[in-house]
Amino acid sequence: MPVKDIIEIRILPALAISRLGSSPLPMDNFDWEIPDRVGYRKIIPAETFHIDTNTGRIIDFKKPEKVQFRDSRNRIRPIAPFLELWGRFSVNDPLVPVTMHHLKKLGLRLSDVHWRVLVGNNKAFRRTKDPNDKILSDTGGFEDFKRKSLKGKCKNFLPGKSIPFGFGQFIKPNLQFPEIRFRFTPAGGFVYGPPSPPGSPIKEAVYNPKHKWKGYRDLDSDPTTTAPAQIFANDLSAQVRSLGYLDDECDGLIEVELHCKNKKLRTFARVVAGPPAFAPDGAPVRTVHDDLEQALLGHAITEKINPDDISNIIRRAMETVRLINTSVMNDKAQGMGWMDRSSYGRAAEPIMNPNVVDNLAILARHELILLSLESGSLAWFARVVRHFNQVGDLSDEGRRRMPALMRGADGGHLALTRRMVNKILQAADLFNQHKPVRTIKKIVK
Amino acid sequence: MKKHEPIEPKNLTAQLAYRGLGNPPTSHPSTAVSNSYPGLEMDFRNVWKHIFKGIELLEYTNLVIGVDKDADEKIKRLTPEGKGLHYELISVDGIHMTAPVTGPSSQHGQQINFTISLEWSNALAEILPKAGQFVRCRFQHNQNQKVIVLDLQVQHFFDVDMDRNGKVIRKRVVISKDLVKPGDLTQSLCSPWQNDYRECGCFYWAASRPDFVNVEPGLNGKSSGNNWMEKNREPQPNSQYIIDDFSDTRLVSYDELFTGWEKELRFIFAGKDEPPLKKSSRKKKK
Numbered sequence: 001m002p003v004k005d006i007i008e009i010r011i012l013p014a015l016a017i018s019r020l021g022s023s024p025l026p027m028d029n030f031d032w033e034i035p036d037r038v039g040y041r042k043i044i045p046a047e048t049f050h051i052d053t054n055t056g057r058i059i060d061f062k063k064p065e066k067v068q069f070r071d072s073r074n075r076i077r078p079i080a081p082f083l084e085l086w087g088r089f090s091v092n093d094p095l096v097p098v099t100m101h102h103l104k105k106l107g108l109r110l111s112d113v114h115w116r117v118l119v120g121n122n123k124a125f126r127r128t129k130d131p132n133d134k135i136l137s138d139t140g141g142f143e144d145f146k147r148k149s150l151k152g153k154c155k156n157f158l159p160g161k162s163i164p165f166g167f168g169q170f171i172k173p174n175l176q177f178p179e180i181r182f183r184f185t186p187a188g189g190f191v192y193g194p195p196s197p198p199g200s201p202i203k204e205a206v207y208n209p210k211h212k213w214k215g216y217r218d219l220d221s222d223p224t225t226t227a228p229a230q231i232f233a234n235d236l237s238a239q240v241r242s243l244g245y246l247d248d249e250c251d252g253l254i255e256v257e258l259h260c261k262n263k264k265l266r267t268f269a270r271v272v273a274g275p276p277a278f279a280p281d282g283a284p285v286r287t288v289h290d291d292l293e294q295a296l297l298g299h300a301i302t303e304k305i306n307p308d309d310i311s312n313i314i315r316r317a318m319e320t321v322r323l324i325n326t327s328v329m330n331d332k333a334q335g336m337g338w339m340d341r342s343s344y345g346r347a348a349e350p351i352m353n354p355n356v357v358d359n360l361a362i363l364a365r366h367e368l369i370l371l372s373l374e375s376g377s378l379a380w381f382a383r384v385v386r387h388f389n390q391v392g393d394l395s396d397e398g399r400r401r402m403p404a405l406m407r408g409a410d411g412g413h414l415a416l417t418r419r420m421v422n423k424i425l426q427a428a429d430l431f432n433q434h435k436p437v438r439t440i441k442k443i444v445k
Numbered sequence: 446m447k448k449h450e451p452i453e454p455k456n457l458t459a460q461l462a463y464r465g466l467g468n469p470p471t472s473h474p475s476t477a478v479s480n481s482y483p484g485l486e487m488d489f490r491n492v493w494k495h496i497f498k499g500i501e502l503l504e505y506t507n508l509v510i511g512v513d514k515d516a517d518e519k520i521k522r523l524t525p526e527g528k529g530l531h532y533e534l535i536s537v538d539g540i541h542m543t544a545p546v547t548g549p550s551s552q553h554g555q556q557i558n559f560t561i562s563l564e565w566s567n568a569l570a571e572i573l574p575k576a577g578q579f580v581r582c583r584f585q586h587n588q589n590q591k592v593i594v595l596d597l598q599v600q601h602f603f604d605v606d607m608d609r610n611g612k613v614i615r616k617r618v619v620i621s622k623d624l625v626k627p628g629d630l631t632q633s634l635c636s637p638w639q640n641d642y643r644e645c646g647c648f649y650w651a652a653s654r655p656d657f658v659n660v661e662p663g664l665n666g667k668s669s670g671n672n673w674m675e676k677n678r679e680p681q682p683n684s685q686y687i688i689d690d691f692s693d694t695r696l697v698s699y700d701e702l703f704t705g706w707e708k709e710l711r712f713i714f715a716g717k718d719e720p721p722l723k724k725s726s727r728k729k730k731k
Contacts, residue, residue: 008454012463014619017477017486020638022707030469040715049467061467069712074722076707081472082465086452094451095460120628123636134628179449179466191637191703201703223530226483227505231635231644233699245703247637251487252627268604269619272630274486275638277471277653278673279713284652288489289461289475291566295602296457296618299570316652322716324648325657325670325686334688335648340548344557347549359660359668388567389541394548394557406648409481409490409564411505412546418567 003105009087009258010095011182011269015288016083018166019276020249021076022188028077030067032281038318038367041281043067049082049171051183056145056172069280076276080185082171083254083269085113098258099178110173112259113180114141117168119252119271121152126226127242128212132156135246137165141257145172147185152250154206156213161206163192165250166273182256186273187248191233194244207244214244227411249273282319285403290417299418301426310427311373313420314381317403318366322359329405330357336405336413340394343411351399374431382428388415454615461618478650479566485641485653487630493565495624496572497582498598504633506562507534507542509584522593523584532584532593533562539581542568576601577611600624639702642674642710646689655713659684671718672696673711678718 021027029048032041045067050059070076087098100110117139124133132155139148152163167185193202194209207213216232217239218225233245251272258265329335332348340346350357369377386401391412393399399413408414415421449466452459464473477486482505484490490504499520501511509523509532523532534542546559572580579596586592600623606615635641642654651657655673663669671678672687674696679685687695697709712719 008615010460010617011619012452012460013465013468013473014460014463014617015474016465016468017472017474019471019486027469029467032470043714046469047467069719070707070722072723074708079469079472081468084465088454094453096451097449118627120626122628122632123634125628126632127636136627181466189638189706191639201700223508224503224510226633228482228644231483231640233637233640233703245637247639249631249634249638250628251630253622267617267619268622270630272477272487274477274631275642275653276712277476278710279652279655280471281714282652283470283476284478284480284650286478286480287475288477288479288487289473291479291489292461292474292618292620293458294566294570295573296461298574299567320652322660323651323655323657323673323713325668325672327667328657328686328688329646329648335646341551344546344548344559345551346557347551349549359657359670360662388563389544391563392544392546392559392561394546398548406651407480407482409479409505409566410561411482412561414480415564415567418570 003089003102006087006089006098006102006106006258006260006265007091009085009098009256009265009267011083011254011256011267012086013081013083013269015270015272015292016081016184017079018081018184018186018271018273019079020186020189020273021078021276022190023071023073023075023077025071025077026080026185027069028064028067034315038370043281051169051171053147053167053169056147056169058171058174058177061177069276076189078166078186078188079276080183081271083182083184083271085180085182085256097179099180100173101178103180107261108258110180111143113170114143114257114259115139115168115170115182116141116255116257117148117150117184117252118255119150119152119165119250119273121163121165121246121248121250123232123249124213124216124246127218127232128216130156130212133211133213135163135250137250137252139168143170145170150250152248156208156211157206158208161204163187163206163246163248165248168254182254184254184271187250189275190248192246192248196243202245207246209244213242213246216242216244279319279323282323283316285313285316285320285406286414286416286420287316290420294417294419297419299422301419301422305423305426305430307374307427309423310378311370313416313424314366314370314373314378318363318370320403320406321366322363324359324405326357326359326362326405327354330354336399336407339407339411340399344394346394349396351405373427376432378424378428379432382425385421385424386413386415387421388418391415457616457618476653478653480649482649483633483635483641485634485650488633489630490565491629491633492602492620492624493569494629496565496569496600496602498600500597502534502565504565508532508587509534519595520597523595531586531588533587534582535585536583537569537572537580538575540568540571572599573602575599577613637703639706640699642702642706643691643697643699657686658713659717673713676709
């Protein structure tokens, strides 16, 4: 393909989730297989990049014999995702990964690719509202392959102190892997804070205790506290005073700038550093991807429903419920039952009939739905699924809607995204043609 | 080895689903929780705080908590200086941002009557396609009920390129810089994050933060298993689930999580604990 120009660039994936771990050895790549329709996902090894962190060189790309989540010293291996530069070379071209060969044809060098990492941790700032409590790491622009330490700096830190947020590295392309890619490696998952007495759990004293975060309190008079409030390490006193602890989580931007001869192209992706998924053979029932998909495509379903999408939603519900003690969560003094009473003064009652909520019984019900999706079982699920504007229905029937026993982003009973609900309703109609459950109004553009 | 398939620029769904060569599934947003209260990997509620140009919303309710310094004077009425924060966004283009809370009260024979702010992601689903346009926003003072009506511009959720007339000519599936700055997506999570594993129960995110593990049918036919936070698991069938209580010394404590979370928290495969951790192979210096 002749390459005379490059008209746009993008970074994919556009949002990468990294996961903390103190091992210097990043996590193996793996895939999921579903050998049994209602069984657990099987974790199988997948081709894994091994990178020389000193040079950015790709050492090899091969499947590990076994997927190992910890190293030989039991440290958790961090999820350190790769981000790829994609581009388009004429208006009619699709997006493809940009390679060093493309750059050569354009008369460009690898040093014309400039990266920058900007990540921050605003947890203390979110509470104290002191801008000097923001912790930010900015590498500035760079085009070499050296691994860049992401030092989180903050005006309210003690002199010379910073929190390491991990690393960013431009991976050196080669003939076998000529694509332009970048790696974000998160931090180890350590706790930092102000100077503390011996025996305190902090890794290093970084925070100047004369500033607000040490001793901070969420006040009832402040309508802007987080929800839930008081979710920080505290002195366990009635005043709930912050110990001033900080962590090495962060989120932010990976920016790239391509210096062409007559123009500069820019784009960016986002990275987040969060905790490991401790049950990595399953997925949550409602995910950031579900919300992004709704933001992108809208809540209405305008295309033919894909049965795999429905299986995936029900499977995720099953994967969630099998790790919940449903009997305990159904108790009036636990979980959502307790929330309903403490938040709204609802009568203290179990949500379901306690005789039918044992975990194994609930799990069996989910398995049955998944096994017989196309023979009408989805109709029942569609009838009892909770709609987004029913989260405040605390009647017996309302609280028993699906997903049950879980909490949503508004603090009420969990509702799926409207797009997920519409997929379920539409599929229920499709699978149960003779007894339509609901008619979905299609939007005609 | 997997090869890269070209992606049409307008196939944004494929771009959103793209995982990247060498990346495991747990690096993709399809494994990150979005029922954020406050969330694990991020608090997704934060993406909505600046969805209307000129104002800042609280991530979890409809309260206006700030206006831009250069905002129109009409907008500045939402946060009058020295008078506290009281204006709540109650509807957008006629769509309600709240829902009633109803049900039987703990006071015998009475009904509860409250209002809940709907989560932004679902409440604003019809509004997002109007990005770039002005929509009618109705705000109400939560004490004196005074109403302010403003036409506010909806920000683009995703990063876009526009032509001179403001028409979108290119959209990328990355969340716009106008909505969240570095550090904003995680700002309202626990500090440190380990607190979430001590304070938030399984009714939030059981698939990522397991609760009920090693489950087997017990002697009475009902399920029997361990609380994931138990330090010592009793072998089946004698295990007894310990109900979450931060003061129960049989469960992992805050300080144990802060210093030793990697050893205290076990991976769960097929519903069961990972094998016992190996003795470290690191050789001690003599």
